[in-house]
Amino acid sequence: MGKTIAEKIFDAHLVDQPYEGVNVLRLDAVFCHEITTPIAITDLMARGKDRVFDPSKIKAVIDHVTPAKDSKTAEQGKILRDWARRHDIKDFFDIGRNGVCHAIFPEKGFARPGYTIIMGDSHTCTHGAFGAFAAGVGTTDLEVGILKGVCAFKKPETIKFVLNGSLPEGVYAKDAILYIISQLGVNGATNRVMEFTGPVIDAMSMESRMTLCNMAIEAGGTVGICYPDMVTVEYLWPFIKDQFADKAAALKEYSKWISDSDAQFEQVIEYDLSALVPKATFGYKPDQVKSISELEGTPVDQVYIGSCTNGRIEDLRVAAKVLKGKKIADSVRAILSPATPAIYKQALSEGLLDIFTDAGFCVTNPTCGACLGMSNGVLADGEVCASTTNRNFSGRMGKGGMVHLMSPATAAATAITGTITNSLLFKG
Amino acid sequence: MHTFGGNVLFLDRSDINTDEIIPAKYLTEITKAALKPYLLEDLILEGFEQKRDIADKQVVVTRANFGCGSSREHAPWALEVNGVYVVIAESFARIFRQNMFNCGMCAIELPAETIDMLFSQFSGSATSVKVDLDRGELNFSADGKTEAVSFQVAPFDHELVKAGGWVDYADTKY
CATH class of the missing domain: 3.40.1060.10 (Aconitase, Domain 2)
Structure with missing residues (x-):
């Protein structure tokens, strides 16, 4: 009987099966950011286990709140920064070189076919795009990953x-x-x-x-x-x-x-998918999805383009194409966060940032901030955001806010009209 | 090892997500204790009043896919610092479930019919439950009614609970 890609990766990385159905796997990479890693670091220190299994396999970035917005977030950054220096973790990305983890790590070539990757972040599943087994884990699993380079999984x-x-x-x-x-x-x-x-x-x-x-x-x-195919290569x-x-x-x-x-x-x-139409979410669960035609005319207060879902160069190109020569509606404020410095620079050199700023967008540095309501674009109670991010949970972008998830093209069109709009209305 | 069992908080909804359990804006805290006032702050559930309903509860009984969304271990920690060490549900999101056992806490899955029975028999009454992890038995009681329910926890998860978590276990073994 043949095997799935996940089964092949499990077989190639199996260290132990302490119990039936429990597979302890060797990890090829452990990714870290400043929200879930500092508690792992302080716990390891408290246990007298301030060690890392292999500094070359650990990659770390400050991305959720950057620049730090207050003393607490400054402290989180400091714990991660000091730890990276202490353990000679060369692939540590601090402000100016930092980007959204699931954009910058692949951009640096850290996700490869056949790899096992964990991170204390649920969107680690992104790196599966390269033919890797990449899974989000909690702080304790991350801690053990940092310490021993292993993680336990039930075979899915x-x-x-x-x-x-x-x-x-x-x-x-x-x-x-x-x-x-x-x-x-x-x-x-x-x-x-x-x-x-x-x-x-x-x-x-x-x-x-x-x-x-x-x-x-x-x-x-x-x-x-x-x-993996030639596109991956x-x-x-x-x-x-x-x-x-x-x-x-x-x-x-x-x-x-x-x-x-x-x-x-x-x-x-x-x-x-040949007859698929543009979609957006409504309500507070990502499975509450309607066609744009059913949501057209819904007013929004803010448009956000960015995140580990849709903050990459291709997304910026698509949105810029819709926005070129247009202005955003007076009733809307719009924010673009290119997901990494390389994407920012590329967008700059292609003239995309001119298009966004001429349209009335605020262009921020690369950060996760607004997506989870931490910084750089938090909603007020009762406000509505058209967003290219990944979660529309209650309170996600700010207490009392409503998030409609959609593509960068739809978000750009929505910024122009101030209400949820199909991007085809503005096709060249 | 924690002591499991106590007064029950019934949350009659599926898909209660991590952002409802503990909103992201509190993830800048670097101690678990600081999370205490914010447990279930953004929960959408008719009739739920955070301060009143969480007080003096040690066990949550809920529906399917509890803890979906983020990987934040702050979700079990927010329960832990409020004295809630047990969640009983029809099912859990993968990461949340593992986080519970990794912290030495208990995520118990019961069939949908059993969860239905618990809601219909006990929700609305002051209910408590005794948890016997070794025998795999839950004893619910309220207003003179009692109900015994058996459950299974996988041996590895049981081991983690007894060991008080995964870090020392893994560091010794690997």
């Missing part, structure tokens, strides 16, 4: 999604994943790997695949996984060119991390 079942057809104009990876979550429900993939395959994925950039995999957790999924090539004679050789090696044709899937779900 896999749901394979075959996405047929091609996405129509004005429809993006975000619309696809919102649709999938609406079909599954927020508990529909709990303890499951979500494999995304098919012609829609084959045609997607790594940026779009990351958008898709990023929201696997919103259906409860442990990780969203795409099979092209993206990683600057980091792997010394390891392989050519790209074909890299592709051959990475093709180990593809599910076998006779692998056992718990379910195979096929969708034809």
